[in-house]
Amino acid sequence: MTKITLAHGNGGRLMRRLIEDVFAKTLGNPVLDAHADAASLPAMQGELMMTVDGFTVQPLEFPGGDIGSLAVHGTVNDLAVSGARPSYLALSAIIEEGLDLAQLERIVSSMARAALDSGVQIACGDTKVVPRGQGSGLYLTTTGIGVRRGGIHLSMDRIRHGDKLLVSGPVGDHGTAVMLAREQFGMSGDVQSDAASVVDLCEALLDLSGLRFMRDPTRGGLTSVLHEIHQATGLGVRVRQQAIPIRDPVNALCEILGYDPMYLACEGRVVAVIANEQADEALVRWQALPSGSASSIIGETTNEVDRVILDTALGGERVLEELEDEPLPRIC
Amino acid sequence: MTKITLAHGNGGRLMRRLIEDVFAKTLGNPVLDAHADAASLPAMQGELMMTVDGFTVQPLEFPGGDIGSLAVHGTVNDLAVSGARPSYLALSAIIEEGLDLAQLERIVSSMARAALDSGVQIACGDTKVVPRGQGSGLYLTTTGIGVRRGGIHLSMDRIRHGDKLLVSGPVGDHGTAVMLAREQFGMSGDVQSDAASVVDLCEALLDLSGLRFMRDPTRGGLTSVLHEIHQATGLGVRVRQQAIPIRDPVNALCEILGYDPMYLACEGRVVAVIANEQADEALVRWQALPSGSASSIIGETTNEVDRVILDTALGGERVLEELEDEPLPRIC
Numbered sequence: 001m002t003k004i005t006l007a008h009g010n011g012g013r014l015m016r017r018l019i020e021d022v023f024a025k026t027l028g029n030p031v032l033d034a035h036a037d038a039a040s041l042p043a044m045q046g047e048l049m050m051t052v053d054g055f056t057v058q059p060l061e062f063p064g065g066d067i068g069s070l071a072v073h074g075t076v077n078d079l080a081v082s083g084a085r086p087s088y089l090a091l092s093a094i095i096e097e098g099l100d101l102a103q104l105e106r107i108v109s110s111m112a113r114a115a116l117d118s119g120v121q122i123a124c125g126d127t128k129v130v131p132r133g134q135g136s137g138l139y140l141t142t143t144g145i146g147v148r149r150g151g152i153h154l155s156m157d158r159i160r161h162g163d164k165l166l167v168s169g170p171v172g173d174h175g176t177a178v179m180l181a182r183e184q185f186g187m188s189g190d191v192q193s194d195a196a197s198v199v200d201l202c203e204a205l206l207d208l209s210g211l212r213f214m215r216d217p218t219r220g221g222l223t224s225v226l227h228e229i230h231q232a233t234g235l236g237v238r239v240r241q242q243a244i245p246i247r248d249p250v251n252a253l254c255e256i257l258g259y260d261p262m263y264l265a266c267e268g269r270v271v272a273v274i275a276n277e278q279a280d281e282a283l284v285r286w287q288a289l290p291s292g293s294a295s296s297i298i299g300e301t302t303n304e305v306d307r308v309i310l311d312t313a314l315g316g317e318r319v320l321e322e323l324e325d326e327p328l329p330r331i332c
Numbered sequence: 333m334t335k336i337t338l339a340h341g342n343g344g345r346l347m348r349r350l351i352e353d354v355f356a357k358t359l360g361n362p363v364l365d366a367h368a369d370a371a372s373l374p375a376m377q378g379e380l381m382m383t384v385d386g387f388t389v390q391p392l393e394f395p396g397g398d399i400g401s402l403a404v405h406g407t408v409n410d411l412a413v414s415g416a417r418p419s420y421l422a423l424s425a426i427i428e429e430g431l432d433l434a435q436l437e438r439i440v441s442s443m444a445r446a447a448l449d450s451g452v453q454i455a456c457g458d459t460k461v462v463p464r465g466q467g468s469g470l471y472l473t474t475t476g477i478g479v480r481r482g483g484i485h486l487s488m489d490r491i492r493h494g495d496k497l498l499v500s501g502p503v504g505d506h507g508t509a510v511m512l513a514r515e516q517f518g519m520s521g522d523v524q525s526d527a528a529s530v531v532d533l534c535e536a537l538l539d540l541s542g543l544r545f546m547r548d549p550t551r552g553g554l555t556s557v558l559h560e561i562h563q564a565t566g567l568g569v570r571v572r573q574q575a576i577p578i579r580d581p582v583n584a585l586c587e588i589l590g591y592d593p594m595y596l597a598c599e600g601r602v603v604a605v606i607a608n609e610q611a612d613e614a615l616v617r618w619q620a621l622p623s624g625s626a627s628s629i630i631g632e633t634t635n636e637v638d639r640v641i642l643d644t645a646l647g648g649e650r651v652l653e654e655l656e657d658e659p660l661p662r663i664c
Contacts, residue, residue, distance in 0.1 A: 011552025011597075012655025035488065035564055037547060038383035038414035040480065048380075051370035052422035052475060054460040082370035090384035092473035094426070126473075128386040136466040141424040141458075143384060143475035148372065156367065215369060220343025232367055265343075323344025 004099040009129025019127060022101070023093075026108045027115070027122040031088065039123040041088055044147055049084040051075055052143040060107060060137050062181035064174075064193030067140055068111035070267055073195050074218065075144040076118040080202040081214040081270060083152035088123040089115065090143040095127060096135030107138065118197040120144065149206055156232040156273075158212040161303040164279035165229075165237070168201050168270040168286055168295045169194065170245040171222045175264025176253055191249050196268035201292055204285045210275025211282070217271055220323050221263040225271045226308045227322045229301065237308045239299030239320075262310075263323060273301070336431040341461025351459060354433070355425075358440045359447070359454040363420065371455040373420055378479040381416040383407055387472040392439060394513035396506075396525030399472055400443035402599055405527050406550065407476040408450040412534040413546040413602060415484035420455040421447065422475040427459060428467030439470065450529040452476065481538055488564040488605075490544040493635040496611035497561075497569070500533050500602040500618055500627045501526065502577040503554045507596025508585055523581050528600030533624055536617045542607025543614070549603055552655050553595040557603045558640045559654045561633065569640045571631030571652075594642075595655060605633070 007014045024034040031039050055071045065073075072089065079086040091111075095104065115122055177193040198216055205211050217225045222244070226237045246261050254261045268291070274282050279297055286292030299311075308320040339346045356366040363371050387403045397405075404421065411418040423443075427436065447454055505526040512523060530548055537543050549557045554576070558569045578593050586593045600623070606614050611629055618624030631643075640652040 009551075010655055011550070011556045015551075035560065036414065037410040038381040038416060038476075038478075041380040041382055044380060048373040048376060048477075049370040050373055050420060050422055050455050050477070052424050052456050052473075053458045054424040054426050054473070056426060056460045056462050078369040082368065084370060088382060090382055090422075090475040092384050092386040092424070092475075094386050094388060094471055094473075123382050124384050126385045128388045128471075130388050130468065130471075133465060134468040136462065139426055139460075139462075139471065141384075141386070141426075141473035141475075143422040143424075143473075144370075145380075145382070145477065146370075218343070219341075219347075224343045228367065323342055 002101050004095050004097055004101060004104065004129055006097050006129055006131060009127065022105055022108055023125055023127065026112050029121040031121050031123045041123060044087060046147040048145055049079055049082055049148050050143065050145045051078040052141065053078060055140040056136065057178060058136055059181050060103065062193055063177045063191065065195035066107050066110050067138060068107035069114040070195050071140040071142045072111050072114035072118060073197050073267060075142040076120055077198045077216045079144050079146040080199045081216050083154045083206060084146035084148045086118060086120045086144050086146040086199065088145050089120050091122050091125040092141040093127045094135060094139040095129050096137050097129055097132040099137050118199060152206055154211065154213050156213050156229060159229060159233045159235065159273050159301055161235060161301060162276050163212055163273050163301045164276050164297050165239065165299045166272045166274065166279065166282055166286065166295060167222065167244065167298050168292045170247045170250065170294055171217065171266050171269060172246055172250045172254065172261030172264035174267040175221065176250045179257065180253065191253065194266055194268040196291065198268060198270045200289055201270045201286060204289060205272060205282050208274060208278050208282060210278035212273040214270050214272045217266050217269055219265055221265055222271065223262045223320045224323060226320065229273065230308050233301065235301040235303055236305035237299065238302050238305065238311065240311045241313045243296050243298045245294045245296050262320065334433050336427050336429055336433060336436065336461060338429050338461055338463060341459065354437055354440055355457055355459065358444050361453040363453050363455045373455060376419060376479055380477055381411055381414055381480050382475065382477045383410040384473065384475040385410060388468065389510060390468055391513050392435065392469050394525055395509045395523065397527035398439050398442050399470060400439035401446040402527050403472040403474045404443050404446035404450060405529050405599060407474040408452055409530045409548045411476050411478040412531045413548050415486045415538060416478035416480045418450060418452045418476050418478040418531065420477050421452050423454050423457040424473040425459045426467060426471040427461050428469050429461055429464040431469050450531060484538055486543065486545050488545050488561060491561060491565045491567065491605050491633055493567060493633060494608050495544055495605050495633045496608055496629050497571065497631045498604045498606065498611065498614055498618065498627060499554065499576065499630050500624045502579045502582065502626055503549065503598050503601060504578055504582045504586065504593030504596035506599040507553065508582045511589065512585065523585065526598055526600040528623065530600060530602050532621055533602045533618060536621060537604060537614050540606060540610050540614060542610035544605040546602050546604045549598045549601055551597055553597055554603065555594045555652045556655060558652065561605065562640050565633065567633040567635055568637035569631065570634050570637065570643065572643045573645045575628050575630045577626045577628050594652065
């Protein structure tokens with residue numbers, strides 16, 4: 001049998017085999033027990049943090065990643081930017097009837113590699129199979145738990161007028177790579193998704209007392225993070241176009257397709273807000289890491305405007321509006 | 333706007349409103365912060381347990397419950413049967429474009445009531461919107477964490493020859509209620525889903541030293557739990573048809589539709605395996621609870637056969653086979 005059938009989801013023999021042969025074998029670790037209702041987590045000390053994310057990306061595989069690596073990195077990264085060390089993931093897979101078993105196996109293997117890279121274990125899982133035409137191959141949900149680093153309480157509440165904004169690398173790569181992977185565009189290019197763990201980037205800044213807040217820009221891209229900061233703090237945000245790293249092929253392809261990379265998802269970048277006097281130190285630390293070599297101080301918070309403003313390369317100002325309708329293909 | 337649109341999932345203004353006005357308002361509690369990447373869980377003492385379940389039931393609402401209450405109870409129950417006190421849930425919603433906002437609001441309210449009934453809080457959540465024709469209205473995934481009760485280590489490894497099997501109430505109600513709720517059958521009846529928390533049932537037995545293992549029979553019904561026990565222990569399982577509680581309308585409807593209630597899902601029942609000498613005490617405790625008033629000792633494990641055997645009402649024997657193909661409508 002080379003395709004997923006409804007019988008793989010009915011609680012019987014085929015489901016047991018799918019879980020044992022594909023999921024448990026590939027993701028196996030001492031905590032995962034495919035036969036238990038709940039997993040026991042070896043004692044975790046300290047304050048726990050929990051996060052959850054659903055993944056519905058199309059296509060399931062794209063240059064630089066797939067829905068499996070994305071589902072691991074996305075949830076790991078939400079814990080990392082919150083100042084926690086990621087420990088365990090729970091995995092839910094909603095599989096559409098007709099999915100190639102070989103593709104599912106590739107995706108689960110990719111998930112196992114991403115978990116290893118990120119230092120997390122899959123503690124428990126669940127699979128459901130939905131009829132053809134009621135899914136898009138595979139939807140994944142990952143829930144992560146981790147332990148908050150001692151004394152670290154990052155929050156948008158801590159952001160003050162004059163804080164600096166840093167981004168850890170070029171924005172829009174993931175969104176562009178996924179669009180290119182869709183046949184509908186009939187295009188190709190050398191853009192790879194940036195999907196990766198940001199644990200090392202986050203850990204590099206955690207002992208800086210002026211670190212206010214970190215977030216990984218995913219859905220809605222960099223601009224949505226800037227709006228979240230604006231709305232939560234009441235402060236304006238001003239960023240400089242020339243300081244925002246965007247790869248040339250991303251800019252070129254976005255121009256052709258009519259998208260703005262400032263709104264396109266990243267899956268391996270961090271936006272950090274940090275007190276002005278520690279911004280340079282933070283930048284030095286990021287630039288010393290392979291994943292932060294293209295990091296940049298892109299702007300600051302300010303009480304002098306009440307918008308999110310882009311200072312353009314030509315010397316003008318442009319208001320970056322919040323995403324409202326559906327200007328972008330769905331890419332997460 | 334009365335329907336979910338793709339823009340409700342793009343990371344922008346409509347998504348923020350959906351999360352704030354529907355999810356955060358209804359499910360709100362001190363732990364849930366709709367603006368944070370990860371939730372902080374107030375210090376939990378003891379050994380943690382974690383479980384995850386995806387929910388794809390059709391229709392979304394049915395007599396006795398809906399996908400929202402099911403998603404809470406299902407995950408709470410997996411922790412309860414494992415001997416843990418459920419504490420927090422993470423919620424992931426994959427919403428299909430076109431879903432009625434009013435229906436979504438009803439389901440989220442139902443989820444809030446179920447969480448209150450079960451003593452758990454929704455700690456964090458995520459929403460995604462998929463295009464029309466790539467979902468079936470709403471898929472939910474809930475991940476639960478809880479604290480294992482001191483000294484309680486339930487496991488199929490503990491099961492021995494001659495242990496008794498108990499079921500806490502009639503089987504097959506949920507599966508039958510969901511089938512009846514589907515227009516395709518053109519039937520109606522007074523069968524309600526049994527979807528409910530089993531926390532009280534589980535707690536009632538936890539101090540019995542002879543308690544080996546508990547499981548809530550969901551997908552694949554009672555028979556699948558019996559097969560899991562058989563496969564994990566190598567012991568045979570023998571149950572008596574006359575001892576297995578099944579409601580008359582469930583039996584009648586299953587006869588008409590050609591289904592076997594022994595394979596139909598429950599969502600508020602427990603199967604317990606307990607040492608022979610404590611089985612009567614367990615039954616007394618269950619029968620004292622409203623949710624256990626119809627509980628019954630249905631059979632035992634045995635090293636005299638190597639199958640799952642049903643002693644029929646007519647004095648014969650029937651082998652209960654493991655579910656193999658897809659004999660049942662999908663109901664979880």
